[in-house]
Amino acid sequence: MTFSRSSSISFFILALFGVLINPAISSRVSSFIKLPSSVESRSSDVSYCEGWRLAAETNNAGTWRVVPSQCENYVKNYINGGQFDKDYDVLASYAIAYAKTINLAGKDKDAWVFDVDETLLSNLEYYKAHGYGSEPYDNTLFNEWVVKGNAPGFDASLRLYKALKKLGFTIILLTGRDESQRSITEKNLRDAGYFGWNRLLLRGHEDQGKAAAQYKSEQRAKVVKEGYTIHGSAGDQWSDLQGFAVATRSFKVPNPMYYIA
Amino acid sequence: MTFSRSSSISFFILALFGVLINPAISSRVSSFIKLPSSVESRSSDVSYCEGWRLAAETNNAGTWRVVPSQCENYVKNYINGGQFDKDYDVLASYAIAYAKTINLAGKDKDAWVFDVDETLLSNLEYYKAHGYGSEPYDNTLFNEWVVKGNAPGFDASLRLYKALKKLGFTIILLTGRDESQRSITEKNLRDAGYFGWNRLLLRGHEDQGKAAAQYKSEQRAKVVKEGYTIHGSAGDQWSDLQGFAVATRSFKVPNPMYYIA
Incomplete structure (x- = not known):
């Protein structure tokens, strides 16, 4: 030129x-x-899809099954174009700033709860091959992906995780994954750069069929009963953050690809 | 050409x-x-401001005092460029769809709670003259604007309000405005196109100094005690929607201009 x-x-x-x-x-x-x-040009589809994504992120949309078909390309651009990463990065900065304001009581009872999928580990490679959430969820196919154990971390979640560890928080991982996926999940998390968590809680036999918010609330309640204070939590689903025994502050990680009730 | x-x-x-x-x-x-x-070109400022707005709308940002100075122009474009209206419109559609699923028990005890400012009435003209939320809140100046009674409704809120009335919901208005502003507020609401509300609840003497979420929760609790079911609520602040005696479903109206704890 x-x-x-x-x-x-x-x-x-x-x-x-x-x-x-x-x-x-x-x-x-x-x-x-x-x-x-x-x-x-910002088309009417993009304008609608922006509104739809905001409605999903704020939980105004309630239960939704798939990304609206006219928004598949919008979600693809949002995820791959850098804005998703920026959104998660801004959130991580707010969460770290909040964490720094907490006076830890010590005795390792100051907890932070993380969800795993789309919070610490990115299944984007799977969703890229399945219409960015515009195809209905397929449990069998998704579990085939999970047991590969190849999901990377997010830059923002790694930054947040490491900052919390450095500040002295006890990290508790709480996932809707099945107990049978424990070792591959632990290996995947280590490979992605996470380390030193206190425990990884997965769905056991008694948790099968429970709604996510119920299951996760019960698990947090047990943690609280052990004497922990859950100062913060981060999850990409509202069902990670609502219910009972909730954290003092909860951080909603952006995820426009799927909804878990 | x-x-x-x-x-x-x-x-x-x-x-x-x-x-x-x-x-x-x-x-x-x-x-x-x-x-x-x-x-x-999408500048780094716009990318940051998108992330900031999402953090504010999802309550990840927690308490914030003013719009970040580098985002004043972004907020101005968001509000005036049509995307804000679209976002509210998408929300209204979700709220109406939800309302239609409810079997009203009848006896006029099926309630929907609306906040007023930035939910039913737009104070945009005031905020245009005050940096779109980038200037600190000035109670005196804002109240001078309020008593003019010139705030218009939003297209989306009028659509939602009218649909709920048609479906048979009892409308309860719950605002942080002062009891002394009752008549101008009622007149402004009527002028803007609202009608037939059951009651307008304003801050009385005993509510002065209470945090918004506490005051609004107490008011909702009284309504519930009277036998109402609060099926839905809409407000532009998380303090409209959280606390106790909350609605079955709450709708967060977008507002990137100010935060009320």
């Missing part, structure tokens, strides 16, 4: 007007070259 | 590359002509 600045600017302005005033050209350009998503 | 399509496309592609590969040119172009916001 050997444009002079001024000719490049002139070209740009002229071409931009040409494109902006003529929707037919604009759509042909869009199909001809792939513009970065930030340059694409 | 007499470009042929192909030359326009060529110009556009060449110019786009010239701009994309050279940040100095990109920033000079941006300052030279005002691009529509959908065509602007």
Whole structure:
């Protein structure tokens, strides 16, 4: 590229007007070259999908089964385009700032509870192959992915986790995964960079069929009964954060790909 | 403009590359002509502010005093550019869909609780003149605005309100406004298009100084004690929706301009 600045600017302005005033050209350009998503016009679909994602993240949407079909591409762009990472990063900064305000009582009873899937471990590779949440959940296929044990951590969750460890919090992992997946989950977590958790709680026989919020509340209640204070928790599902024996502060990790009641 | 399509496309592609590969040119172009916001490059500020807004809406941000200064323009664009209206509209659709699933017990005891400011009435005109929430809250100035009684309703809140009335819900309005502002508030609500509420609850003498969540929970508890079922509630603050005597389902109305503990 050997444009002079001024000719490049002139070209740009002229071409931009040409494109902006003529929707037919604009759509042909869009199909001809792939513009970065930030340059694409904000379509009504994107506007709806932004609203849908906010409704899902704030729990206004209630129970939802799949990503709306017109939002599959939107979710894909959100996840892969950097905004998801930024959103999680901003959350991690708030959580760390909060954690720093806590005077730890000591005796290792100052707890922080983490969910695992889409909170510490990313199953994005699986969801990429399954329409970014626009296909109905398939338990068999998902478990085939889980036992591979290849899920990476998130940069933001690793940062938060390590900061909490350094501050002296006792880390408790609480997942909807089955007890039979204990060793692969532990190995996967270690491979992803996590270390030194106090315990990993998985669904046992007696927990089968329980709603997630009920199961997770019961587990937290046992932890509290042992004398722990749950200062904070982080989870990508509202069912990680609501119910009883909830943390003093709960952090909702963004996840526009699936909902667990 | 007499470009042929192909030359326009060529110009556009060449110019786009010239701009994309050279940040100095990109920033000079941006300052030279005002691009529509959908065509602007997504700056790191916008990315941060998106993350900040999500953190605020999901309550991950906890207590916050003002909109971060680098996000004033972002909030302005979000509010005025149509996405805020879309977000509220999507929420209203979810709330109406939920309301339609409820079998009303009848006897006028099926309640829905609405907050007033930024839920039914928009104080945007006030906040436009005060940095879209980037300036600290000024109680005196805000009350001078309130007593003018000129706040309009939101399209989405009017749609939701009317749908709930039609379905037969008893509407209870619960606001942090002072009892001394009762008549101007009632007049403003009627002028904005609301009608037929069961009661408007305002802060009395005994409520002064109470945290919003405590005051609103106490008021809801009294309503429940009278035999009402609070099926739903809508508010732009988490303190409208949390505490005790909460609704079966609560809807968080978007508000990136201020936070009330």
